[in-house]
Amino acid sequence: MWITLDRKSKIPFYIQIKEQIKKMIQEGLLTEGEQLPTERELSETLNISRNTVSTAYEELKREHIIDSSPGRGTFVALNNKGMNIKIPQDKIEKYGTMIEKIIEEALQEDLTPDEILAICKDKVKKRKKLLKKTKVAFIECNYEQLSYFSNRLELGIGINVHPFLLDDIYKNIPAFLRQLNDIDLVVTTFFHIPEVEKIIGGKKQVLAISLDPQIESMVRIARLPEGSKVALVCISDRFAEGVKKSLENVNITGINLKYTTTKDMKKLQKFIKDVDAIIVSPGRKRDVEVLVK
Incomplete structure (x- = not known):
């Protein structure tokens, strides 16, 4: 199993590992029942903490994409439920x-x-x-949405998605533009389309999509009583800013919203104590689930 880590990217290693394994399963490079490296083997190969690999594997298990058995190892799940597409x-x-x-x-x-x-x-x-031959560059400003929606585009539509973080692009714009030579289409959010179009300079077509929170979530937040204490747990400040902006756009201003990006579980537990509701980004769901069980 070949996994490479972009050590300059702000995307956490465990997400990079998780998404690459998903992609290999989708492309048939990993098949049902195939054994994966142990946490120790993969951590040594990639020269990273074993806990990082463990986190990636745990998320894949929670999504029913892989299974593990004590004494036997970790395998690609049979009848892979986690890769199925749910149709509304x-x-x-x-x-x-x-x-x-x-x-x-x-x-x-x-x-x-x-x-x-x-x-x-x-x-x-x-x-x-x-x-599958169509190569799409998906550009976003925070790696939580970048990872989550790149995966949804790839699994849901079947296109070949190349995720790019805006901060990484700005570090070396010429290198990014060279990578665009093999890209058929650039996708970003409505918020970033002027910025992305300026960077690309008309070299590629840019398509804008909306990544606003699901309407069901917005309705549930809107129904909270005036002055409710709401905790937002995420990885990046930019994600928090995006959530705040989305709430403002639909005129949800009566709640007391505070956010944290701390990875210290004790601090996180204290932060979410005595709140009326918790908003969790995709990358922090597991942390919060452990504390609220």
Whole structure:
């Protein structure tokens, strides 16, 4: 198993390890039931703390992507549930109806169900190959959203995503621009599109997407009583600033929001004590779950 760490990046090593393992599974480089290196072996290979590898493995286990057994080792999970794509019900209903109409028309043309299925599989296979060849650069300012949404784009759509942190880009813009030679499309958020377009200078098409918090989360926060104490636990200051801005954009201003990026579990436990609600970034979910159980 080949894993490389970008030691200049601000993306934590455990996230880099986790995302690379996910990518290898998706690309078929790691298959169901295949054994992974032990925590000790991988930590020695990468010259990092064993705890870092342990954190990456624990997150993958929590997502049902790998399994471990005492005395046997760690393996890629069978029937990998963590890599399955969940389809929203409204999309199932919308596109299911469209597909049913196509099936009905094909049956009237004397095609058998197996022949229809074969055509569909062939078309999907060709489209997946095309998407896999598409290389997309995803640019964000904080590594929590960068990691989370790069993974969602890659697994959900099937495109080849190359994540770039804005701070890393500014360290060596010429090197970044050289890397863009092999990129088909650049994706960033609406907030950063002017900045990214200025850096790229028209060399590539830039697509803007929205990464605002899910509407369900915003509604739950909005329903909190006036003056509620809300703790935001995240990795970076920029993530916290993004959450605050999102809340302001929907006029949620009546809560007492404070945030922390501390990794000290005792300080974190004290910080979340006596709050009415906790907002947790993807990279800190495990830390908070341990404390609130």
